[in-house]
Amino acid sequence: MLPLLDRLKSDEALMQAYQAGDAGAFECLYRRHKDSLFAFLYQHCPRPAIVEELAQDTWMAVVDRAASYRPEAGFRTWLFRIAHNRQVDFWRRRDNRHQPLPDETGQLSSADPAGPTEEEILAAVGQLPGEQRDALLLREQGFSLAEIAGICGASEEAVKSRLRYGRGRLREILGEAA
Amino acid sequence: MNDSDRPEQEQLPLPKPRSPAELDRKILAYASAQAPRRRRVLQPWFTGGLATAALLVVAVLIIPTEQPGRESSPAGLATERLEADARSASPASEPAAGAAPTLPDRDYRARSESARMISADQALEKQRPQREELRAGAAAPGATTDRERVLQALPGLARLMEQGEAGRAQQAWDELLSRCPDCDLPRQLTEALAQFPPTPRDPPAP
Numbered sequence A: 001m002l003p004l005l006d007r008l009k010s011d012e013a014l015m016q017a018y019q020a021g022d023a024g025a026f027e028c029l030y031r032r033h034k035d036s037l038f039a040f041l042y043q044h045c046p047r048p049a050i051v052e053e054l055a056q057d058t059w060m061a062v063v064d065r066a067a068s069y070r071p072e073a074g075f076r077t078w079l080f081r082i083a084h085n086r087q088v089d090f091w092r093r094r095d096n097r098h099q100p101l102p103d104e105t106g107q108l109s110s111a112d113p114a115g116p117t118e119e120e121i122l123a124a125v126g127q128l129p130g131e132q133r134d135a136l137l138l139r140e141q142g143f144s145l146a147e148i149a150g151i152c153g154a155s156e157e158a159v160k161s162r163l164r165y166g167r168g169r170l171r172e173i174l175g176e177a178a
Numbered sequence B: 001m002n003d004s005d006r007p008e009q010e011q012l013p014l015p016k017p018r019s020p021a022e023l024d025r026k027i028l029a030y031a032s033a034q035a036p037r038r039r040r041v042l043q044p045w046f047t048g049g050l051a052t053a054a055l056l057v058v059a060v061l062i063i064p065t066e067q068p069g070r071e072s073s074p075a076g077l078a079t080e081r082l083e084a085d086a087r088s089a090s091p092a093s094e095p096a097a098g099a100a101p102t103l104p105d106r107d108y109r110a111r112s113e114s115a116r117m118i119s120a121d122q123a124l125e126k127q128r129p130q131r132e133e134l135r136a137g138a139a140a141p142g143a144t145t146d147r148e149r150v151l152q153a154l155p156g157l158a159r160l161m162e163q164g165e166a167g168r169a170q171q172a173w174d175e176l177l178s179r180c181p182d183c184d185l186p187r188q189l190t191e192a193l194a195q196f197p198p199t200p201r202d203p204p205a206p
Helices: A004-008 A011-019 A023-044 A048-064 A075-094 A118-126 A130-140 A145-152 A156-177 B021-034 B044-065 B074-089 B105-139 B146-162 B166-179 B187-194
Strands: none
Touching: A011 A023, A011 A075, A023 A048, A023 A075, A023 A130, A023 B021, A048 A075, A048 B021, A075 A130, A075 A145, A118 A130, A118 A156, A130 A145, A130 A156, A145 A156, B146 B166
16 A cells, blocks of 8 residues: 555656655556556557557656656656657567557447447557547547647647547548448 | 647547556566665754764863963963963873873863962952052043043133133143044034144254
8 A cells, every 4th residue: 555645746746756766656656657558558559468568668768767857847748758659669660550450459340339339449549640549549648739749749730630630530430330 | 738728528438458467566676676776864863963962072172171261361371370380390290292181180170270260369469459440440430431531621621711721721632632533522622722823842853
């Protein structure tokens, strides 16, 4: 059980405590964000082995770069920027276009009168261009336009445009599937 | 985040899997191993104790050396002289040059104390006539500073001028000026004295 005081602290304060050598502060920080990061990575690429690898890479990078962290940058934005960069590097290294896998994400053709299932939406998201997918999934994590722009290294206007086109494309895909 | 920043609030029903426990353990173990070494900070109680001890040490060092009247006063000088005589009178107990006194600290302090009392008495005897003189001066009304003495002499000076004794008034004036060159004398008095001819001075030596 984590100390109550740590659970009340902000992300930035916890990170500073970890910088000062408090491993418990990092544990609190990790438990606070691990699931949302894991879900974000999974929504990008629903392959558990790859997601675990990317999650591990991301968190280890956080540990390794903890000394250089400055509280002026929001911790969560910083964390997701590292994850985003890890993803980009990962797929660049593999030279592998990210495609949805029918055996893991469900069949796109399984029309459901009650609406698309999680798997169908996930498969549709997987078909979006990378930039639109990034913007859309980060938005799903609750980031603002400015934060998404900071994570992806784009302007706010570009992010807004990517979101608009991504949502339109997603509707098309899901409509076609239905 | 404000709502205007988010025009379409619809949440996609995407799967939200949780991070596996095995991965959690691995990452937390890595983070714990890589945690920067915790900076050791002095605890408050330790700091307070250290400060108290330092104060005590300083106090112990200061108290024996800071004896009243020992420095620059006749009593202090006499004390030192007496102590030096006492040391020379008993060569057996004199420590080697540059070494700490061999007498126990208590005996040394007692000797110093008695020597200081004797010498203080002697010094007081010597200073008695001077003290009585000072007491008499202090008893005179307002004779504390030159300026006050000058101010007290002013009525006498005015009286001399009224009586037409210019020579004596001039002498008194010169004396006043020499006593208190910076004193601001009444303007009327200065002007009146300026009308008198200067006092004949001694001719310069050939």
